[in-house]
Amino acid sequence: MLAIETVDLVKEYGSLRALSGVSLSVPEGEFFGLLGPNGAGKTTLIRILTTLLRPTSGTARVMGHDASKESGLVRALIGVVPQAMTSDLDLTGYETMDIYARFYGMRRRERGERIDELLEMVGLKDRAKDLVATYSGGMRRRLEIARGLVHKPAVLILDEPTIGLDPQSRHVVWELLESFRKADSLTILLTTHYMEEAESLCDRVAIIDYGKIAALDTVPGLKKQIPQKDSIELGISGVDMERAVDWAKSVPGITNASYRESSLLVSSDHGAEAIPALVDGLKSLGARVSRVVLKEQTLEDVFIHFTGRPIRDEEAKKVSFLLGAGVPAKWGK
Amino acid sequence: MNRFLAILERDLRKFIRNPLVVAMSLLMPIIYLVILGNSFQGELKRLPVAVVDLDNGPYSRKAASLLHAVSAGPGTLEITRVADQGFAIEGLKEGVFKAVIVIPNGFSRDVLRRNLSEVGLYLDNAETISAMTVRASVTSALAELKNEFVSIREERAATRVRDMELYRKIDYDQTLIPGVVIMAIFLGAMTTGAFNMVMDKFLGVEESYFLTPLSKTDIVIGLIASGLLITTTLALIVLFLASLISGLFFWDGLSVAAFGIMLAVIILSTLGLQGLMFIIMGRVNHPRIVGVLGGFLNVILFFPSGAIYPIESFPGWLKVFAFVNPETYSVHAMRALLFKGAGLEAVQGDIAYLLVFAVCSVLLGMALFKRSL
Numbered sequence: 186m187l188a189i190e191t192v193d194l195v196k197e198y199g200s201l202r203a204l205s206g207v208s209l210s211v212p213e214g215e216f217f218g219l220l221g222p223n224g225a226g227k228t229t230l231i232r233i234l235t236t237l238l239r240p241t242s243g244t245a246r247v248m249g250h251d252a253s254k255e256s257g258l259v260r261a262l263i264g265v266v267p268q269a270m271t272s273d274l275d276l277t278g279y280e281t282m283d284i285y286a287r288f289y290g291m292r293r294r295e296r297g298e299r300i301d302e303l304l305e306m307v308g309l310k311d312r313a314k315d316l317v318a319t320y321s322g323g324m325r326r327r328l329e330i331a332r333g334l335v336h337k338p339a340v341l342i343l344d345e346p347t348i349g350l351d352p353q354s355r356h357v358v359w360e361l362l363e364s365f366r367k368a369d370s371l372t373i374l375l376t377t378h379y380m381e382e383a384e385s386l387c388d389r390v391a392i393i394d395y396g397k398i399a400a401l402d403t404v405p406g407l408k409k410q411i412p413q414k415d416s417i418e419l420g421i422s423g424v425d426m427e428r429a430v431d432w433a434k435s436v437p438g439i440t441n442a443s444y445r446e447s448s449l450l451v452s453s454d455h456g457a458e459a460i461p462a463l464v465d466g467l468k469s470l471g472a473r474v475s476r477v478v479l480k481e482q483t484l485e486d487v488f489i490h491f492t493g494r495p496i497r498d499e500e501a502k503k504v505s506f507l508l509g510a511g512v513p514a515k516w517g518k
Numbered sequence: 519m520n521r522f523l524a525i526l527e528r529d530l531r532k533f534i535r536n537p538l539v540v541a542m543s544l545l546m547p548i549i550y551l552v553i554l555g556n557s558f559q560g561e562l563k564r565l566p567v568a569v570v571d572l573d574n575g576p577y578s579r580k581a582a583s584l585l586h587a588v589s590a591g592p593g594t595l596e597i598t599r600v601a602d603q604g605f606a607i608e609g610l611k612e613g614v615f616k617a618v619i620v621i622p623n624g625f626s627r628d629v630l631r632r633n634l635s636e637v638g639l640y641l642d643n644a645e646t647i648s649a650m651t652v653r654a655s656v657t658s659a660l661a662e663l664k665n666e667f668v669s670i671r672e673e674r675a676a677t678r679v680r681d682m683e684l685y686r687k688i689d690y691d692q693t694l695i696p697g698v699v700i701m702a703i704f705l706g707a708m709t710t711g712a713f714n715m716v717m718d719k720f721l722g723v724e725e726s727y728f729l730t731p732l733s734k735t736d737i738v739i740g741l742i743a744s745g746l747l748i749t750t751t752l753a754l755i756v757l758f759l760a761s762l763i764s765g766l767f768f769w770d771g772l773s774v775a776a777f778g779i780m781l782a783v784i785i786l787s788t789l790g791l792q793g794l795m796f797i798i799m800g801r802v803n804h805p806r807i808v809g810v811l812g813g814f815l816n817v818i819l820f821f822p823s824g825a826i827y828p829i830e831s832f833p834g835w836l837k838v839f840a841f842v843n844p845e846t847y848s849v850h851a852m853r854a855l856l857f858k859g860a861g862l863e864a865v866q867g868d869i870a871y872l873l874v875f876a877v878c879s880v881l882l883g884m885a886l887f888k889r890s891l
Contacts, residue, residue: 235729237729257731261731269722270722271722272726274721275532287524288732289730
């Protein structure tokens with residue numbers, strides 16, 4: 186069964202199209218990443234899947250249930266970790282978990298066991314009786330992940346779960362997500378704009394931009410789709426550079442070669458494997474190799490390839506100045 | 519069922535984690551009772567009055583001694599004899615005296631000849647309340663100066679009025695108790711229930727609640743239930759403390775049944791105000807607005823409720839406002855129960871209004887609540 190399925194999902198805010206026809210299928214048990222620049226439509230898509238928004242057209246299904254027509258059922262099946270920190274500061278970690286478990290109608294004993302288990306896993310057992318206000322950002326995030334899992338959801342949805350966390354906390358969150366996935370055969374949908382996060386966690390990644398899916402594949406599959414390859418830069422001397430370039434182009438696995446001053450620049454599909462052959466060959470030409478720099482193709486190259494460099498025009502947030510958002514910008518002039 | 523109880527528990531826990539809020543919610547009405555009860559007393563005392571006797575005859579001395587009797591007895595006036603009229607008037611202008619009484623030359627002669635005898639009364643009428651009190655006090659004191667003369671240009675009352683108090687003696691600060699209780703209810707309603715919703719919005723916490731199976735009804739009922747529990751408790755504590763401070767021990771005068779009715783009045787008033795807050799603050803997303811609204815609502819609900827000044831003396835437009843104001847009915851009912859030993863018949867109209875108001879405001883508040891971002 187498909188854990189998440191969207192068909193031609195469109196969401197319009199007035200004249201602005203946040204989503205224009207998104208179709209996705211995520212099978213059960215998959216770790217799926219949604220990558221995209223700010224304002225690309227990631228959060229809108231998440232909010233439709235989590236029943237907070239209704240799509241203008243198209244359908245969104247979670248575990249076979251329509252997110253807008255069967256919102257109650259869907260809410261019971263999903264666990265969500267929103268982008269902003271959403272835990273009450275003046276409750277303890279345990280109370281937060283217990284109160285949420287009750288929203289799902291869990292019985293007292295069942296709650297107690299599940300909460301202990303989860304707090305143990307996220308490493309907050311010793312701090313369970315402390316107020317959330319005393320937690321660091323990383324601890325709060327871990328608590329919110331545990332909170333999202335308290336009712337054993339079928340699908341866990343996280344909206345930029347590691348935003349604003351230090352590298353240590355980020356790695357802890359990654360490890361947690363890996364372990365939860367294995368333990369509960371959970372389907373996980375995660376949005377992020379950390380490439381490293383998508384690369385190390387996700388089975389498949391969709392790159393979303395301007396409300397559309399620009400590419401969707403496994404990480405290695407996405408890398409194959411773009412022309413930029415691994416590049417190798419070799420510092421050489423004692424040989425004619427033109428001759429070295431001509432020779433390099435003839436080496437198997439090398440797709441292109443050029444030079445700049447005393448550096449030979451080579452492109453290859455598998456840069457790391459090509460280095461020994463290049464160094465040996467250049468030596469046999471009588472060249473001396475002083476340094477080798479390998480720059481491997483990353484998911485970031487893929488991301489930039491599909492989304493381009495310009496910063497997005499983001500939709501101005503709608504706020505009411507009457508209710509405390511200050512005066513409109515035009516009055517300030 | 520279990521769900522709204524979880525919201526209720528959350529709010530109660532959050533409330534007790536903020537002891538300053540608990541303390542202020544109790545302290546504010548009590549401070550109000552103490553300050554207002556002592557500054558704004560029913561009867562004025564020790565108003566300084568200068569007496570200038572230009573006559574120095576037997577009747578002027580008698581008049582002066584009658585005035586002295588007022589200062590020694592009820593203590594409304596504090597009489598100072600001043601020889602020079604100009605000096606006394608100067609003192610009045612500077613605020614040393616609230617009034618100057620001038621007994622003119624020839625006063626005793628006029629009294630004896632049964633001519634119209636007059637006493638001059640200079641009043642500091644910039645302070646209306648003390649001027650009225652001084653005039654009344656001086657008039658009644660001089661009325662006792664035999665029948666031979668007419669005092670200070672006012673007709674002597676033909677009949678004497680003897681006060682027959684209908685209810686047991688009630689001090690001014692005691693009459694404030696219903697107002698203080700309704701103020702506690704207002705403050706409670708202001709800082710619980712709908713306010714928690716505003717704070718959740720402001721802190722962005724509401725999103726995570728909307729992601730759970732909680733329904734709109736679960737959320738609103740949970741918030742109102744916690745607000746009701748907290749506010750009713752606060753109101754009862756305030757009622758108890760106000761009783762202790764003002765010396766009107768309600769447990770002596772109130773039957774169990776009457777206390778039950780009192781409790782019903784408190785609960786219905788709380789529910790009505792909780793619902794009203796949901797209607798007003800339904801779309802508010804910043805606590806600062808709640809602060810401003812709080813002051814505003816307190817003025818427009820509390821002062822026209824009859825808690826400190828009788829509604830009958832209001833101008834028409836304000837009477838209309840008092841008529842729809844739920845606090846008016848709460849104050850009326852509590853006053854009847856506390857001071858008049860009234861039963862259900864006397865307050866059933868109030869209870870009916872409060873009930874209708876509570877049901878309507880809670881239902882409307884619930885309907886206006888938006889369970890989406």
